[in-house]
Amino acid sequence: MTERLIAIATEVYSRALLLQSFLSSNGIECSLQNENLIQPTVGEGVKVLIRENDVEKAMKLIAKHRPSKRKIQTIGKILVPIDFSEVSLNAAKFAIKLANKYKAEVKLLHVYHLPTIDMIPFSDIGSVQIDFDYSGQILQKETKERLRKAFADLKSYAVKENLNDVQLGYSLQEGFTAFGIVEMTKQYKPSIIIMGTRNNGFESIELVGSVAAEVAEDVTVPILVIPEKADFTRLSDIKKIIYAAHLDDKDAFSIRKLAVLMSAFSVSIKCIYASDSENNAVNKAKMNQLKEYLDTVIKTTDIDYEILQCDKASTTFQDYIQNQKIDLFAINMRKRTIWSRIFNLSLSRQMLAKADVPILIFPS
Numbered sequence: 001m002t003e004r005l006i007a008i009a010t011e012v013y014s015r016a017l018l019l020q021s022f023l024s025s026n027g028i029e030c031s032l033q034n035e036n037l038i039q040p041t042v043g044e045g046v047k048v049l050i051r052e053n054d055v056e057k058a059m060k061l062i063a064k065h066r067p068s069k070r071k072i073q074t075i076g077k078i079l080v081p082i083d084f085s086e087v088s089l090n091a092a093k094f095a096i097k098l099a100n101k102y103k104a105e106v107k108l109l110h111v112y113h114l115p116t117i118d119m120i121p122f123s124d125i126g127s128v129q130i131d132f133d134y135s136g137q138i139l140q141k142e143t144k145e146r147l148r149k150a151f152a153d154l155k156s157y158a159v160k161e162n163l164n165d166v167q168l169g170y171s172l173q174e175g176f177t178a179f180g181i182v183e184m185t186k187q188y189k190p191s192i193i194i195m196g197t198r199n200n201g202f203e204s205i206e207l208v209g210s211v212a213a214e215v216a217e218d219v220t221v222p223i224l225v226i227p228e229k230a231d232f233t234r235l236s237d238i239k240k241i242i243y244a245a246h247l248d249d250k251d252a253f254s255i256r257k258l259a260v261l262m263s264a265f266s267v268s269i270k271c272i273y274a275s276d277s278e279n280n281a282v283n284k285a286k287m288n289q290l291k292e293y294l295d296t297v298i299k300t301t302d303i304d305y306e307i308l309q310c311d312k313a314s315t316t317f318q319d320y321i322q323n324q325k326i327d328l329f330a331i332n333m334r335k336r337t338i339w340s341r342i343f344n345l346s347l348s349r350q351m352l353a354k355a356d357v358p359i360l361i362f363p364s
Helices: 013-025 050-065 087-104 124-159 176-190 210-217 250-261 283-296 313-325 338-343 346-355
Strands: 005-011 031-033 046-051 075-083 105-110 167-174 193-195 223-227 240-244 268-275 303-308 329-333 359-363
Touching: 005 013, 005 050, 013 031, 013 046, 013 050, 013 167, 046 050, 050 283, 075 087, 075 176, 087 105, 087 124, 087 193, 087 223, 105 124, 105 176, 124 167, 167 176, 193 210, 210 223, 210 359, 223 268, 223 329, 240 313, 250 283, 250 313, 250 329, 250 359, 268 283, 268 313, 283 303
Parallel strands: 075 105, 075 193, 105 167, 193 223, 240 268, 240 329, 268 303, 329 359
Antiparallel strands: 005 046, 031 046, 223 359
16 A cells, blocks of 8 residues: 655745755655646745655754754834824833833834825916925924824823833834835834734724735834734733744744743743644644754743644634633734735734734744
């Protein structure tokens, strides 16, 4: 009877070839499936197959090539996009408390954009352009005044809460919200972005879940999204955390980041992989290797590991969060191809759309 073959990875063709060569050189028979023989250089979704009995050995070999234990910095700068709504100002208050805990600084950011105008006759363009520029100046002035008031109110809040040592600044940018946040992230280089979000529809000045997801596509720093319904005003609220694993090479570094970011708190982390097959040998081997590695680099945080059998990951996690009274949901948000951006909703986007607890996103 032929031994069952297991897909140990699904890669682009070039990476699948490298993995096949690596495993074969270490005595593990390996084959490829779904190759694009006509245009192999652009092939995607190529499965790397090995015998089921070789799974554990293969995972140990791959684990040896995990990235080095490079140092991860704690929180130094916090960027807080605000739209003057209560939910975004509450996120700013939480950021101030967090900054006080880590001796960090906070920068408030408001991004505004000028309204578009319809096409007009050439004979009238001069007068309309003058009016348009004048309206833009008024909008900028009014927005700047609102930002200064929000800054002053938050400074007063810091004094009232005896958080006087927190360095607080602000910045105003013109443009579209997600683009403005990404550009400020490049300039300011924060350790984390904290934003409030509402999920009851899009408004031009509203920081909705889609904005957080768009920002995560183009930055490399973690994003803490605090939804309107979340009761997340005290630092002591952070106790139980779920990390949604992909069981890929990003998990180890993301969980290390999570442990460092939460180092000032007494938390427990549950690393969960939602699978449609609870007894999958590859998933079990990958989870075991992840645990073995993290046990060697994380000594101060309790981490549990579990594989959950489910049909729909987002529903499974939402039920788990509610039943286990989870305080924070963390996930690594994968970069997506243009086709998946059009046709698919990632797990992180689905969770953002229905979030009742804060979500910490680690961009890939």
